[in-house]
Amino acid sequence: MAPDALNTQTHDVRLYTPEDPLVFTRGGQIDEVTVRYETYGTLNRERTNAVFLCHALTGDAHAAGQRAGESKPGWWDALIGPGKPVDTDRFFVICPNLVGGCQGTTGPGSVNPATGRSYGLDFPILDMRDFVAVHRRLTATLGIPQLLAVMGGSLGGMQALQWALDAPQDMAATIIIAASSRLTAQNIAFSAVARDSIMGDAGFADGHYRETGTSPDTGLAVARMMAHITYTSEGALGQKFGREPQNDGLTPGFGVDFAVESYLHHQAEIFLDRFDALSYLYLSRVMDYFDPFADQGACRAITRHPVPALVCSFTSDWRFSPAQSKRIVARLEQAGVPVTYLEVTPGVGHDSFLMPIPEYADLVGTFLAHALEAR
Amino acid sequence: MAPDALNTQTHDVRLYTPEDPLVFTRGGQIDEVTVRYETYGTLNRERTNAVFLCHALTGDAHAAGQRAGESKPGWWDALIGPGKPVDTDRFFVICPNLVGGCQGTTGPGSVNPATGRSYGLDFPILDMRDFVAVHRRLTATLGIPQLLAVMGGSLGGMQALQWALDAPQDMAATIIIAASSRLTAQNIAFSAVARDSIMGDAGFADGHYRETGTSPDTGLAVARMMAHITYTSEGALGQKFGREPQNDGLTPGFGVDFAVESYLHHQAEIFLDRFDALSYLYLSRVMDYFDPFADQGACRAITRHPVPALVCSFTSDWRFSPAQSKRIVARLEQAGVPVTYLEVTPGVGHDSFLMPIPEYADLVGTFLAHALEAR
Numbered sequence: 001m002a003p004d005a006l007n008t009q010t011h012d013v014r015l016y017t018p019e020d021p022l023v024f025t026r027g028g029q030i031d032e033v034t035v036r037y038e039t040y041g042t043l044n045r046e047r048t049n050a051v052f053l054c055h056a057l058t059g060d061a062h063a064a065g066q067r068a069g070e071s072k073p074g075w076w077d078a079l080i081g082p083g084k085p086v087d088t089d090r091f092f093v094i095c096p097n098l099v100g101g102c103q104g105t106t107g108p109g110s111v112n113p114a115t116g117r118s119y120g121l122d123f124p125i126l127d128m129r130d131f132v133a134v135h136r137r138l139t140a141t142l143g144i145p146q147l148l149a150v151m152g153g154s155l156g157g158m159q160a161l162q163w164a165l166d167a168p169q170d171m172a173a174t175i176i177i178a179a180s181s182r183l184t185a186q187n188i189a190f191s192a193v194a195r196d197s198i199m200g201d202a203g204f205a206d207g208h209y210r211e212t213g214t215s216p217d218t219g220l221a222v223a224r225m226m227a228h229i230t231y232t233s234e235g236a237l238g239q240k241f242g243r244e245p246q247n248d249g250l251t252p253g254f255g256v257d258f259a260v261e262s263y264l265h266h267q268a269e270i271f272l273d274r275f276d277a278l279s280y281l282y283l284s285r286v287m288d289y290f291d292p293f294a295d296q297g298a299c300r301a302i303t304r305h306p307v308p309a310l311v312c313s314f315t316s317d318w319r320f321s322p323a324q325s326k327r328i329v330a331r332l333e334q335a336g337v338p339v340t341y342l343e344v345t346p347g348v349g350h351d352s353f354l355m356p357i358p359e360y361a362d363l364v365g366t367f368l369a370h371a372l373e374a375r
Numbered sequence: 376m377a378p379d380a381l382n383t384q385t386h387d388v389r390l391y392t393p394e395d396p397l398v399f400t401r402g403g404q405i406d407e408v409t410v411r412y413e414t415y416g417t418l419n420r421e422r423t424n425a426v427f428l429c430h431a432l433t434g435d436a437h438a439a440g441q442r443a444g445e446s447k448p449g450w451w452d453a454l455i456g457p458g459k460p461v462d463t464d465r466f467f468v469i470c471p472n473l474v475g476g477c478q479g480t481t482g483p484g485s486v487n488p489a490t491g492r493s494y495g496l497d498f499p500i501l502d503m504r505d506f507v508a509v510h511r512r513l514t515a516t517l518g519i520p521q522l523l524a525v526m527g528g529s530l531g532g533m534q535a536l537q538w539a540l541d542a543p544q545d546m547a548a549t550i551i552i553a554a555s556s557r558l559t560a561q562n563i564a565f566s567a568v569a570r571d572s573i574m575g576d577a578g579f580a581d582g583h584y585r586e587t588g589t590s591p592d593t594g595l596a597v598a599r600m601m602a603h604i605t606y607t608s609e610g611a612l613g614q615k616f617g618r619e620p621q622n623d624g625l626t627p628g629f630g631v632d633f634a635v636e637s638y639l640h641h642q643a644e645i646f647l648d649r650f651d652a653l654s655y656l657y658l659s660r661v662m663d664y665f666d667p668f669a670d671q672g673a674c675r676a677i678t679r680h681p682v683p684a685l686v687c688s689f690t691s692d693w694r695f696s697p698a699q700s701k702r703i704v705a706r707l708e709q710a711g712v713p714v715t716y717l718e719v720t721p722g723v724g725h726d727s728f729l730m731p732i733p734e735y736a737d738l739v740g741t742f743l744a745h746a747l748e749a750r
Binding site: 121184185186192193202218221229237252264281318 | 570574594656
């Protein structure tokens, strides 16, 4: 597929300025916020075919297509493109990098114009509603009166849920994949250890590693490898690697003796090249605190605008299990929202949401197509 | 219970000397090996009531009783004592600290008499058969012709299995709890990340942190916290902590905001006080390589001496699942070994083996009593 078939466009847009700063839900403000986003496909004349895609914890704006020099395509390339479920011949896809991220949108690693240093841990604590606020502004800037859908997986699905609850009038439908409306103690525990690993690395330098020239590589690598294990089912890791030795076989030591160890190191290397330790802290903490239904009035808006929802989960996902998706389904149905729930059995764990598993990918495409036809 | 009711004794015994060094299965030797062990109860006149207890990865020789100044009793105190399932009025329990450990038995943190420095990463790579060899020598030194049973949980269960396969004539019975005969890719992956966390800590100093005065505290704490999550079921963590805030509730940051985070930090603190990073590397690697049935002749000895086995697993244990115990059962039964298999539903995950869950604790006691009666 030639890149132009996707009609990929990448933009950096300054959405907040000193005259109109981003004020955060939990306090604090940032005077200048630039958001990077990519789009695929073409906005139709009626402006009714825009699908807003929210990325996961370590995702970014580059959801589809493969640029020169890239070793692999965007993170949801399997689902986005001409003739694919999220068909760019029909839909106009918008995917921004999150505020607090590290792929072009302002985040804790960005330089604070007031000090000339990176924000570091002075960046305000984030809340899911901040993501929604920034993305609503982006949508308005693009001149789209109502999105066809807001959708995402994992953290992206949590953001789609928050947006659907707070401003259902912004969208004709929502798709919430492999998400949760409140993390479990185990979920929080894994993220807490990941953050401890990052912040405990001497190279973290209290968050000012850009200034010190150090980097918390060990801490971030450990965080990523641990998370990666939890995003994969035991069966999938076993099928892929089993107890395969990496080299000659049985010369034991503390290096890379088993293939699964080599794989984890490879994942860590790729990750260190593209992700930032501070963004990991900020974005993961948003998930820990996310608990929208704890608010008694959470469903007030969506009850008035019962935007149809597709909720998908994967049986093999033990980090964000189907039980967590079912809780979302139950809450939305109580609010009178028409919900389609799909629980997918084939899969490799939490990361199944990134894969073109037919029953799942097809339903995402069909759901979007129906939403467009219903407009 | 007064300590003397247990008749606790602690000994350090020099089992290998320069004239008679410990030669390791995978190469290398150590000229002086001291083993620390505790005993509870009294060896009977016929020497038929000795139960050999093998500890888990981060366990030690202190299995029962509570000494002055200790905040809690030994790790299996719930099961060992007068009138308890492992009844010290009937059985004589021996529990040594493993070679490679850090609680009195020679390990990588011990001083090499030849250099005056700690062994560090010059300590030989260990194999499960080394543990068995050292413990067979200890048993011989104690003048016990045949043990009533060899038993243990997790790594201890794996060692009991190796011993039963290699020298079934040493015991009248074996008890293998929450163990595995070959770790899964996921098991290895978690341990690999733990080791990376330790070795990547600048304080590790290539294993000579005793000499440099540094310590890989962050790396070891992260390893322990990650492991602890995996030793606990999602349900148990949820019941114990849920999303309980630790302090005032909702002042988000990157510190200890949730009760589960405080708990993990507390676990890490206790662990840093009592355990050594090098021992973590050495002992965990033994588990990764353990795969006794890969050897075609693994069951030759036990087929001739089919020592009765009790195998226990816990439904809530996702780190060493019942499927792993069932594989051991199948292999032993193929070899003609009479196996009693218990799968326990109540529990809190892998660490269930440490708890006095009645159906489990009672069966351990009954199995030992029957073995003693059958002598």
